[in-house]
Amino acid sequence: MKSLLLILFMFMPLGSFSQVMLADSLKSVVDNPALGEKEKPVLLRQLAEIYRINKNYTQAEVRAREAINISLRNKNYTDAVKAYTLITNVKANTRELVALKSISDSTLALAEKANDPLAMAYAYYGIVWLYKTLDDADAVVKYCNLALKQLEKVKDPYVAAKMYYQLYTVYSKWNDDSLVNIYARKATENALLIKDYNLLSNCYTALSIAHEYNYNASKSKPELDSVLFYLHQSEMLYDKYPGQVAHYTEGIACINIADYYLKYFPATDKEAKEQAVQYANTARMIMNNVDGSREVQASSLGILSEYARREGHDGLAENYLLEAYALMKAEELPYYHTMINVVQALSDFYGEKGLYKKALDFQKEVTLYSNKNFNEQQALNAQKLQIQYETERKNEEMRALKEREHNRRLQNYLYGCIALASLFALLFVFKSYHFKLRYSQQREKRLEFEKLDSELQIKLEKEEQARLKVEQQLLETQQQQLKTEAMANVLQLEHKNQMLLQIKDQLTTGDPVNIQKILREEMSLDSDFEQAKLQIQQVHPDFFNLINEKAEKKLSLLDLKLCAYLYLKMDTVQISQLMNIEAKSVRMAKYRVKQKLGLDKGEDLNGFLQGIWG
Known part of the structure; x- marks a missing residue:
């Protein structure tokens, strides 16, 4: 049993073994009872991402939902949004459009509840997957830019790299050389800041394609050298970081290198041929026994067939094409584009060899698979239309709700303004009435005071006139009395002078003084006083x-x-x-x-x- 395991490991690619070991290691850590519940969501998302990039979508969704349940129990809505975004990626890969629409809506609602710019950035990334699956490139650009706007508030190189990578894919379809270069470089710069080497490998591939755009425009050899340089950078990560780059990513990198030599080097360049054959075989080996990878193996066989045809090894070329055909036929649901390319190559091959019946048979299969591809696309388009209709209907409902809410707020605002204006008007009317009433009362009081003042003034004037009249009369009386008194004084003085003169004369002549007469005169003086x-x-x-x-x-x-x-x-x-x-x-x-x-x-x-x- 041990020898059998050893033989299996000898033929199993090192990357495959490492990825199994990494997934098992993470699983054992996550399932360890000693691990705290709050630490589990991050590890569960890492485990789910490993399953996703290796196309084990069932396990990827199971682990992501475990992370969601734990995050919601701890009310960590941002972690839950990140896990939901991973599921939208899974549903986009499996093209389950109805589930993808439902989950992306739930993710956005949860992100709004989280009230966190990082959660909103991840939710927009989930919506990007929805519109990418619906082939709505304008919406992809819109939501990528919305996510990047949120990332201006909080840094997260991981989701930023993914946003720039999605913008790169849109502008590469639009053949916008300038923006292809810008977004491929920004995606790589952010991927270099984190330890997601599978994402970095894809970003290096994006840079190689950007330089291929530049070469096609300028035909500059340094640009062509840069194409190969970044393809090698992408391919080397698989061996440098075992288990952290998906087989599919590495297989695509090897196919791209092989195709590079096939496309840009002449058939006579043996060194280029050796490199192309080596990388084509490496892709076949890496993708051997990997689920959902037969189209990559078929592509590698197609490159080998082309080199065999160039060297005239028709039998070998036919065997490679038939092996590719068998691989694709073994797929339960083959990738029709690759299948059509394989059967078309067989039809062309047999047509060149004059084997027209085989050529016709394979041409019929081209038609068959083209019809199947068309029907699949029609069915997918029907789902897309349904999702687009539901999305538009929901968006319309949201717009209507927002418009109603806006109108309601505006109506409330207007009602508030009207109420406020009415209140101000009532206050103004009240104040105006109160002012008029107070003014009227004050005016009446003023008129009353003026009337009383006028009456009092008239009364005072009359009293003043009467007083002046009385004073004038009194003054006249006093003047008359004073005149009388003055006259009495004069008469009295004259009388005294005469009396004195008489006494003097009597004394001078020697006549005796008559006392009786003097007494009479004194009595006269008393009489004068009485008069005074x-x-x-x-x-x-x-x-x-x-x-x-x-x-x-x-x-x-x-x-x-x-x-x-x-x-x-x-x-x-x-x-x-x-x-x-x-x-x-x-x-x-x-x-x-x-x-x-x-x-x-x-x-x-x-x-x-x-x-x-x-």
Whole structure:
């Protein structure tokens, strides 16, 4: 048993053995109970990707769904989106369009729930696979750019490399040399930052094709050398990193190198032929017993057949083509494009040899497989149309929902604006009414105040006129009284002067002084004072009462006389003559009156008496 295993390993390509070992190693790690649940999704996705690139799609989906379930349990929606994206890749490879559409929609919804730009980038990558399968190149470009826009917020070279690679494939179909070069190089630059060597191998192949575009445009030999250089870079990764580059990727790289020598070197170049045959056989060996790889083996046999035909080995050329035909016939669902190429090559071969019946038989098979291919494409196109219809319908529904939501928001905004405007209008009306009411009230009050002020002004004017009239009348009366008093004073002084002259004359002549007469004259003076008192009372009736109250009724008749004379503004000499006393006595009398009135030494009695009425 051990010797049998050893023999199998001797004939099994090293890469195949390494990939089995790598997958088993990852599986044992994932299934280890000691591994924490949160660490499993990353390893499960790696294991699923190994299964996918080796076309074991069933196991790839199983492992991806395990990663999804664990991620959702831990509410790690971004990891779940990454695993869902891997399943969209699987469904695109198996061309299960209905499932692909459903899963890509679910992935996008989950990414929106994750609210993470990285999750959105992966979700857009899943949608890219949908539109790539539907051959909608414009949509592929759109969603690639949307994904790259999300990656401006968070760096992820892995998904960036895949986005640029998808853009490269679109622009290579559109024969846009410039963008093919740009995106192939960007895809390679990002792939170099990660350890996905299968992706890097594909990116090197993309660069080789970009340089082939350049060579076809310029016919520059350095460009042709670059084609071979990057093909070798792609092919060498298989041996450099065992188990990390898929057999299919390596097989395609070898076929591309063999085809390079076949296409660009003449039939006489033996070294080129040896290289082409070597790489064609390497592709056959690598793809031997690998599921879903017979079209690669058939391609390698086609290259070998062409070299045999060039050298005139028709039998060998026929055997290679028949072997390729048998390989394709063994496929349950052969890749019709490769099958058509094989049977067309056999038909042409037999036609050249004059074996027309065989040529016709194989030409019939060309027609048969062309029809099958057409029917398959029609069926696929029907699915595409259905998916496109559903996608468009859903997009239309989404647009309608967004438009309704937009209209609803706009309507709410307008309602809000109307409500706000109405509120402002009500406030304005209220304020306006309140202002008008307050203005009206203020105006009424102002008019009332103006009316009262006018009435008061009129009243004051009348009172002022009356007061002025009374004051004028009083002033006239006082003036008249003063005139009267002045006249009385003059008469009194004249009387005194006459009396003194009489006494002087009597004394001069020696006549005796008549005392009785003097007494009569004094009585006359008293009568004059009484007359003056009467005058004062006529002008100021309360004069004597006021000064008496001020002096607490301590004033004598003589004091009252003195006050009356002082009020009449008589000086000390006049008062002394009138009262027939010395001036000194008058001053003493004034001093006593000040004391009785309670006046300070500094206060003037005359001023007090003059201002007694204020």
